[in-house]
Amino acid sequence: MKISEVMEITSLTKKAINYYEENGLISPSVNKENNYRDYTKEDIEKLKQISVVRNFDIPVKKIREILVNPKEMEKIFTEHLNKIKAEILNMERSKDIFQLCINDINFPNTNIGKVTDDMMLLKRSLDMSEREKEGYMKKELIRIFPGFFGRYICLKYSNYLDEPIDSREKENAWIHLVKILDDSHELKVNKKILENMESDKIDWNLLEEIIKNRDKDFYSMNEEDIQNYVDNLYDAELTETDLKLLGQFISYASSKDNIKYMNDLLKLIDEDLKVLSSKYKKFQENLSLVNCKMKKVYTGCSKVSADEIENNMGITTLTEMTFVGCEYKKFIPPGKTSKLVENFRKRIDEISNVVNPGDIYTINGIDSLPQYEKPKTLIHKLRFSFIVGVQVSKAEQIPKDMQVFIIPSHKHAWYTTSEGSKNLKSFMKNEIPLITFISQAFKIVKFPVLTLYSSDCKDTMESAVYNYMPVE
Structure with a gap:
């Protein structure tokens, strides 16, 4: 029997059937000529049993134990029976309150206050019943898409799967969403994640809380809140906690293929999610406003005048330079750079043969040179290297916490800014226009980027910072 027939008989999705085969619950024969599966009556009976049992979140x-020992079913049915009894008790309670309200209304000299109290009691009871229905979509997706796929989809959209399906429009959207998910290509999953999942090492509740906190209240923002959000976003500095969370995200979205997969999938189910979740609809509306405002900020500061080009930019070839400095193997936010520079300036006397004691350099991307190993960080697949140091004529008397770095001769496009970037907003305003112009006029290459802070470079508007962008 073909898989399309099996799907119709068992009401299971293709992904579910394939998943149960991969986990050894069924073993259909495979036609060597066309690689099609041929499902037997025994396979179908097992799938029907699995379909029933999955309704109980097993x-x-x-x-697998149940298929071997059918007596295990007794425990499952007993647990489900107890749940049904609890639901019946709740419905009986609602029924009694309805009857009480009717009796009060029909009673001579009706006490409206008493009826109101009864109605409030009924409302609380009905609200409780509705809350019990919340999360149905999440629960159902995990059931019909067993394994990592169902879990991952629920994790990605956990904030938007908590509303009941209480209208024909939602019912249609739900049916369409499930079909799209079932027809989608298989999700490529990191082997280590699968191993952790099978051994129950993944704390799905914790991951879900992280996502909920990320999106918390975003869908309920008004326009003023959105403007404040954008302002705070530009003024924000990344903390160690931010980097760890970034690392968690990157470890799960482990490849560009997976990111593209989820983006393409979202395009297909976006309209369905807007119908199924009022929060998702509001989230997308606010996200659109945020993107629009961010675009305006970028557009407003992305132009560079002819005077700026003439006075603040140029081309030079730096000869080979030797530096002694401290290396930081982590991301350094723009606002922290000036403090590191000034702290290093106090230690210049510890270093011998300094070419110009007043000039402090920062170097980004030393690991782009083959002679330097790439420093490891907590962030999977991302590496950071940030150096603060001085140029020396000869490397001698090196402090224990410092290293020697040699930058070969190379062509650079240089540009000046009035101060170091304190945050993302100042970086966009002061540097993005100049970097954009350089990238259009030259080819930026993989090579260390140097920034020079002169002796009079304090945190003032009059100070100049020289930036050297490698080009060819």
Whole structure:
């Protein structure tokens, strides 16, 4: 029997059937000529049993035990029966309150206050029933898409899967969403993640809380809140915690293929999610406003005048330079650079043969040179190297916490800014226009980027910072 027929008989998705086969719950024969599966009556009976059992949130490992020992079903049915009894009690309670309200209304000299109290009690009871229905979509996706796929989809959209399906429009959107998910290509998953999942090492609740906190209240912002959000976003500095969370995200979205996969999938289910979740709809509306405001900020500061080009930019070839300095193997936010420079300036006397004691350099990307190893960080697949140091004529008397770095001769496009960038907004205003112009006029290459802070470079508007961008 073909998979399309099996899907119709068992009401299972293609992904579910394939998943159960991969986990050894069924073993269909494979036609060597066309690689099609041929499902037997025994396979279908097992899939029907699995389909029933999955309604009770039974994990795959437990299902395997049930297929071997049908008596395990008794425990499952007993647990589900107890849940049904609890629901019946709740419905009976609502029924009694309805009857009480009717009796009060029909009673001579009706006490409206008493009826109101009864109605409030009924409302609380009905609200409780509705809350019990919340999360249905999340629960159902995990059931019909067993394994990592269902879990990952629920994790990505956990904030938007908590509303009941209480209208025909939502019902249609739900059916369409499930079909799109079932017809989508298989998600490429990091082997280590699968191993952690199978051994129950992944704390899905914790991951879900992280995502909820990330999106918290964003869907309820008004326009003023959005403007404040944009302002705070530009003024923000990344903390160690931010970097760790970034590392967690990158470790899960481990490849460009997976990121593209989720983006393409979202385009297909975006309209369905807007119908199924009022929060998602509001989130997308606010996200659109944020992007629009950010674009205006960028557009407003992305132009560079002819005078700026003539007075603040040029081309030079720096000869080979030897530096002694401190290396930081982590991301340094723009606002922290000036402090590191000034702290290093106090230690210049510890270094011998300094070419110009007043000039402090920062170097980004020393690991682009083959002679230097790439420093490891907590962030998977991303590496940072930031150096603060001085140029020396000869490397002698090196402090224990410093190293020697040699930068070969190379062509650079230089530009000046009035001060070091304190945050993302000042970086966009002061440097993005100049970098954009350089990238259009020259080819920026993989090579260390140097920034020079002269002796009079304090945190003032009059101070100049010289930036050297490698080009060819």
